Amino acid sequence: MCIRVYGIVQGVGFRPFVARIAGKAGIAGSVCNKGPYVEIYAEGTAAQTDDFLYRLSHEAPERSSILKIEKQRVEPEGETSFSIIQSEKVRGDIFVSPDIAVCPKCKAELFDKTNRRYLHPFINCTACGPRLTILDSMPYDRVRTSMGVFPMCPGCGYEYTHEETRRYHAQPVCCNDCGPHLYIPGRSERNAAALVYVRSVLRVGGIAAVKGIGGFHLCCDAANPHAVARLRALKNRPFKPFAVMMRDMRTVRRECVVLDGQEPLLDGPQKPILLLERRTVDSGSAPDGGRPLLCAEVAPGNPNVGVMLPYAPVQLLLFSYPDGERMTDCFVMTSGNQSGAPICRTDEDALEYLSPMCDVILSNDRVIRLRADDSVMSWQNGKPYMIRRSRGYAPLPFMLSDTRKGCVLAAGGELKNTFCIAHNNLYYLSPYIGDLADVRSVQALAAGVTRMETLLELKPSVVACDMHPEYNSTQFAHGLGLPVVEVQHHYAHIASCMAENDWQNGAVIGVSFDGTGYGTDGTIWGGEFLRASYDGFTRLGSIMPFAQAGGDLSAKEGWRIAVSLLDDDDLAVQIGLCSAQSLGMIRTMIAHRINCVTSTSMGRLFDAVSAVLGYKRCSTFEGESSMALEFAAESELK
Ligand SMILES: [Zn+2]
Ligand SMILES: [Zn+2]
Structure with a gap:
């Protein structure tokens, strides 16, 4: 029998x-990685084949995701053993x-003195990493990754080629004898010495830039108000608000209220940032009686905090290392970038x-080919709610049940850009790119599109973008030399929502509350x-238009x-909105339509x-005023 398995099987x-x-x-028989699918030739009795097929669909590795299994009867070839055949690409x-994220078994090995990967900052296995x-390109084999430049030592080579090990065909496999190194640009410390030095900087309230999986973070002790204020x-x-990485679930429970169902998400294979309610005197003491240590500067005026657990081995080592020194159990871990x-x-x-913002940089020589910021989720109605879908999730496609054909690039919006390449009923969303007002983000968008096209071996024939004539995403789309379809911003929001939920039942009434479009x-x-x-869409209505003065x-x-x-000028001054002079200025701008636009923005x-x-x-950041209003309303409801 010939069996093809589609999905995340590489x-x-x-x-x-x-x-x-x-x-x-x-x-x-044999199994071969074809790129788009895994192909299996299976020979055996009917009972053996049934047993095999049952195991195939019921015992698949935790991290795989089977979308479809195709079966076809073929003539047996008299095979007597089962072999794994080298990858062979097809379209x-x-x-x-x-x-x-680093798996529990690798984590245990990382801190096991008798293991040959004891304290190895790049430990990974077939199930993690x-x-x-x-x-670089598919199929996923070591030579086509940034690990290709690191020859395996005999020990790693053995594990890689022996199926009874946990690292059989683990493409990024490496150990303390082979593979990448930690180093500090501008200093001589490497590996263990580099880690110990960076820990010493963090311990006294310093700031470190640390290279992780999808980019650098800026990191400091989240319990040290001076360190956090300095980073700000x-x-x-x-x-x-800054996101905080906590040592373990025990720390999370000390700092935050953890609801049913949140631990598997926090401690699962994706390890997103999850917005949790901070523990206060009112929420009672933590299960083990510990008092919260996070300083207020982490998320000023905010009852919640974004929390994640360590997902790269080097992050685990920043928390725990046998250098005889105590370390905080909460780090600020904010994306290492300049604003925007x-x-x-x-x-x-x-x-x-980053060097102007930190005291030390902890880097390594495993090249990051594509950026992946941390994913961010909130929790609504007892379920996770995706806010930023990036590391751990991208580029898993959404699979819709419609029958549209073609290949389209959607260039995404201007703020918080993400792009999407759609091929027939599969929608591959990119990791988070950033705010395109910054030209470096536009370059990241262009590089990301090229890389995803290469990885997915797709060439879009149409590009979709926002209607805003001045958006960089619009200009990027028009510069590609492809036919362009401009899509109204809020219609795009509603269409995305329909697609995310695989809505196939005709027209909807879509409500889009947003900042600007x-x-x-x-x-x-x-x-x-x-x-x-x-x-398409028709605009049924909106909130009442108002004048937005001041560009x-x-x-x-x-x-x-x-x-x-x-309407009431005296009241506006009385409640401290502005001075009488500023008020006059706004009134003049509105009366003469100077630097003034008509708006139905719910955000405004x-x-x-x-x-x-x-x-x-x-607001000093997008959404600050609205968030303050939301927190006030929520605390009133309690
Ligand atoms: Zn592992
Ligand atoms: Zn090795």
Whole structure:
């Protein structure tokens, strides 16, 4: 029998798994990695074949994801054993595995003195380690990754070629005798000495840039208010919350309220950032009686904090290393970038942009091919809710049940850009790119598109982009030399929502509440009610249009919107929105339509209400005023 298995079946130990279950079921034949699918020739009795097929669909490796199994009867060739055949490429849909957080077995080996990978900062196995971020092209084999330049030592070579080991065909396999090294640019310490030095910097409140899986993080002790305040000053980020990496679940429970179902997500193979409620005196003491240690500066005025657990071995070693020194169990782990720029990927990036913000850089010579920021999720109605889908999830495709054909690139929006390559009913979303107002993010978008096209072996014939004439994403799309389809911003939001939920039942009423989007009438939209299908939309209604005076400033200064919404000048001054002079200026701008646009933005309306109620007059980061309003409303509801 010839069996084809489609899905995430590369880089997750699928072929060794097939060989193992073939042995158990008494099946002879072979398994081969074809790129788009794994092909199996299986010879055996009917009972043996049934047993084999059952095991194939029920015992597959945890990290694999089977989308489809095709079976076809073929003439037996009289095979007597089962073998794994070298990868052989054919054309077809390609599934690239996301990066996988260090697994429990590797974590145990990392801290086992008798193991030959004791304290090895790059430990990985068939079930865990970097994937997308080190990959050059498919099929997934070591020579086509950034591990290709590191020859395996005999010990690793043995594990790689013997199916009874945990590292059989683990492409990034390495150990203390072979593979990448840790180092500190500009200093002589390497490997263990580099780690010990960086820990000593962090322990006294210093800031380190640490190369992880998909880029650099800026890292400091999250329990040290001076360290966090200094990072805020250096990063020019006064209030926007920082994500925190915690040593283990025990620490998370000490700092945060952990709800049912959250631990498997936090401690699972993706290890996203999850927004959790911070523990306060009101929420009672932690299960083991510990008191929270996170300093307020981590997320000022915010009842929640973004938490993740270590997912790269080097991060585990920053927390725990046998150098006889105590270490904090909470690190700020914020993307290593300048505000608006993409996360730093190379030493050159880190030296140029991060060295002014940190005391030391901990790098390594395993090249990151594609950036992958941390994924971010919140928790709603007892379930995870994706906010930023990136490391650990991208580029797993969404598979829709429709029958559209073709290959389209969607260039994404301007803020928080992500792009998507769609091929027939598969939608491959990129990792998070960044805010395209910064030219470096536009370059990252261009590089990301090229790399994903190479990995997926797809050449889009059409590009879709936003309608906004001044967006860099729009200009990028027009520069590709492909036919361009411009899509209205809020219709795109609703269509994405329909696709994410595989909606195939005709038109919907879509409600899109948003900050800013270019409307078909040239005004700013953002509080929209649309009748939408995959073929188009009509605008049924919106919130009442108002004047947004002051250009770009009006997106940051909610008091400006508040003034244009209030008729009563005296009241506006009385409640401290602005001085009488500023008020006169806004009134003049609106009256003469100077630097003033018509808007139905729900985001701006929230900002205005936040200002009127006295929470925030201005925002230092996107959403700050609205968040303050939300937290106030939530605490009132409690
Ligand atoms: Zn592992
Ligand atoms: Zn080795």
